[in-house]
Amino acid sequence: MGVTAIVMAGGKGTRMGVSEEKPLLRVGGKPIIEIVLQSLLSAKHIESIVVAISQTTPKTRTFASQFPVKVVVTPGNGYIEDMQFVVKQLHLGKVLTVAADLPLITAKVIDEIVVHYEKCGKPALAVVAPLGLKVKLGISSEYVFDLNGNKVVPVGINAIDGRKINDYELEQEIFLMDRQEIAVNINTPSELDLAKRLLKDSVSFCDS
Numbered sequence: 001m002g003v004t005a006i007v008m009a010g011g012k013g014t015r016m017g018v019s020e021e022k023p024l025l026r027v028g029g030k031p032i033i034e035i036v037l038q039s040l041l042s043a044k045h046i047e048s049i050v051v052a053i054s055q056t057t058p059k060t061r062t063f064a065s066q067f068p069v070k071v072v073v074t075p076g077n078g079y080i081e082d083m084q085f086v087v088k089q090l091h092l093g094k095v096l097t098v099a100a101d102l103p104l105i106t107a108k109v110i111d112e113i114v115v116h117y118e119k120c121g122k123p124a125l126a127v128v129a130p131l132g133l134k135v136k137l138g139i140s141s142e143y144v145f146d147l148n149g150n151k152v153v154p155v156g157i158n159a160i161d162g163r164k165i166n167d168y169e170l171e172q173e174i175f176l177m178d179r180q181e182i183a184v185n186i187n188t189p190s191e192l193d194l195a196k197r198l199l200k201d202s203v204s205f206c207d208s
Helices: 032-042 058-064 079-090 107-120 131-137 189-207
Strands: 003-008 048-053 070-073 094-099 124-130 145-147 150-161 172-176
Touching (some): 003 032, 003 079, 048 058, 094 107, 107 124, 107 150, 107 172, 131 150, 150 172
Parallel strands (some): 003 094
Antiparallel strands (some): 094 150
16 A cells, blocks of 8 residues: 655645745745655655645645645645545555645655555654754744653654544554654745755755
8 A cells, every 4th residue: 555645735824924824934045845746756665745735825736736645725724624624535555644734855855765665564644853962953932742761852754544534542563763854844935944944955965
């Protein structure tokens, strides 16, 4: 069974304080969602892609339609609720949900996550980053929990067996990745500036 990626792109992004829809904010000269989509399209273990938008992101809907993806308009009731809506609407099997505000995500990292999910044998998986990495990068963290004595933070990447989407509780694998590619998400202007700086440094390093 192939894995379908759902890009969650329906959030308002109110903390950004800008009129532009958050998925269309630019990093490295490209809209964030374009970077995410290109990484997913290049990933070996992603079979198809769905972009979940809402009434608050109509321009994102138009932009995403340029790519070989399926666009679904969700009710906009929340991240989890909208993900569940897409899974049920399209009768999806194995799903990887990716927030549209991860501008450093790469195909290599995506494949690593999917392979880990396939091997773990559990119906659900959540990707987390060390709190220390977030602090080092200067990124705020709202949701922090303990994992084997370490403070970790969810990063907006999850996997789930869509056939069990109605189950009340699922056994879940927690996948800790100490990688800035998944630790940097865009919720504030300072985080947007950080992503631009890190991506520029990464490109400069590769070119040198």
